[in-house]
Amino acid sequence: MQEGSLVHRLVEGGSLRPGRRAVLLGAAGLGMLAAPSILRAQAAFGSRPIEIVTHAGVGGGTDITARMTAVDAAAALGTELIVVNKTGGSGAAALAYAAQRPKDGHTVLLLTQTHLITMLRSRTAAQIEDLVAVARATEDPQVVMVRADSPLANIDEFLSAGKSKGLRFGITHVGSVDHVATAGFAKAAGIRPPTAVPFRGGGDIVVNLVGGNIDVGLLNFAEGEAQIRAGEVRPLMVLSRERMSSLPDAPTARELKIDFVAATTRGYAVMKGTPEDRIARLEEGMLKGLRGPTFTNYLKTSGQAPDSVAGRAEWQAQLESFSRESQQALAELGVTR
Numbered sequence: 001m002q003e004g005s006l007v008h009r010l011v012e013g014g015s016l017r018p019g020r021r022a023v024l025l026g027a028a029g030l031g032m033l034a035a036p037s038i039l040r041a042q043a044a045f046g047s048r049p050i051e052i053v054t055h056a057g058v059g060g061g062t063d064i065t066a067r068m069t070a071v072d073a074a075a076a077l078g079t080e081l082i083v084v085n086k087t088g089g090s091g092a093a094a095l096a097y098a099a100q101r102p103k104d105g106h107t108v109l110l111l112t113q114t115h116l117i118t119m120l121r122s123r124t125a126a127q128i129e130d131l132v133a134v135a136r137a138t139e140d141p142q143v144v145m146v147r148a149d150s151p152l153a154n155i156d157e158f159l160s161a162g163k164s165k166g167l168r169f170g171i172t173h174v175g176s177v178d179h180v181a182t183a184g185f186a187k188a189a190g191i192r193p194p195t196a197v198p199f200r201g202g203g204d205i206v207v208n209l210v211g212g213n214i215d216v217g218l219l220n221f222a223e224g225e226a227q228i229r230a231g232e233v234r235p236l237m238v239l240s241r242e243r244m245s246s247l248p249d250a251p252t253a254r255e256l257k258i259d260f261v262a263a264t265t266r267g268y269a270v271m272k273g274t275p276e277d278r279i280a281r282l283e284e285g286m287l288k289g290l291r292g293p294t295f296t297n298y299l300k301t302s303g304q305a306p307d308s309v310a311g312r313a314e315w316q317a318q319l320e321s322f323s324r325e326s327q328q329a330l331a332e333l334g335v336t337r
Helices: 003-012 018-042 061-077 089-100 113-121 155-164 177-189 202-210 221-229 276-290 293-301 312-332
Strands: 050-054 081-085 107-112 131-147 168-171 195-198 216-220 233-238 263-271
Touching (some): 050 061, 050 089, 061 107, 061 131, 061 276, 089 107, 107 113, 107 131, 113 177, 113 312, 131 202, 131 312, 155 233, 168 202, 177 195, 177 312, 202 216, 202 221, 202 233, 263 276, 276 293
Parallel strands (some): 050 081, 050 107, 168 195, 168 216
Antiparallel strands (some): 107 263
């Protein structure tokens, strides 16, 4: 029996008081009106702009990633893509905004490791299990850098010093993505836990590396590119699966028998509950945009590999793996219990 029919029979039978009759009839009417409108909304994917929600401010690397994606993805998805900047709380504000939006495929979160660290360290509006991967956009490898006149002249001297006395690594802040990466790298390389020296950002780390205030910087190529070209900083190794085209002479850590990969990774996700057919359409459209000429050129000019782009399955597995590894690393660092 349909809900509306049951309500009307109860009312007509006189088994309800007048006040309750009015309330139930009103509710039944609203329910019958709402159902078609919900169906219409679900059928209208692409009828309004898709929001790309980022935790980064305008002009940052993550913001630029979103805007470069939108150029070619808009045509593939048949609607405009608008970048929405929700800064604050190391990704918490962006998560809160995305979590409260309708789960209809018109809100896409540009996710980074920063969000995952924030989820592990605090109660956020969404956790890793509340997110569904769509596509990976960038995988910007980290590079182990020392100043040009450092006594750590080669890999052997670097490892020897790290094992005998420990080294000072620059990080952005305690419990950050690069702090986790620094700890993981030290463990994989078999060196002593380094002294983590916090700074305000990658730019400050490079300045203090050149100035001799720290021994090592774990940085993206773009953060140290100017100093590398000026001969002030020297890359020892890259933490990527293969050598970087922008640093062809720098070996990977794996070539040196250090089984460790680290990169600044960005990709797209939606909230769980988004219809599966819409997730599939988003993946298809986003991948077309990410493999289009605009984004491909952006990857090349920013020193990132074209194979940064990946589909839903690979990105989902990577997110879950990073979350597990970070949970263990944060506990070992004493940042979380």
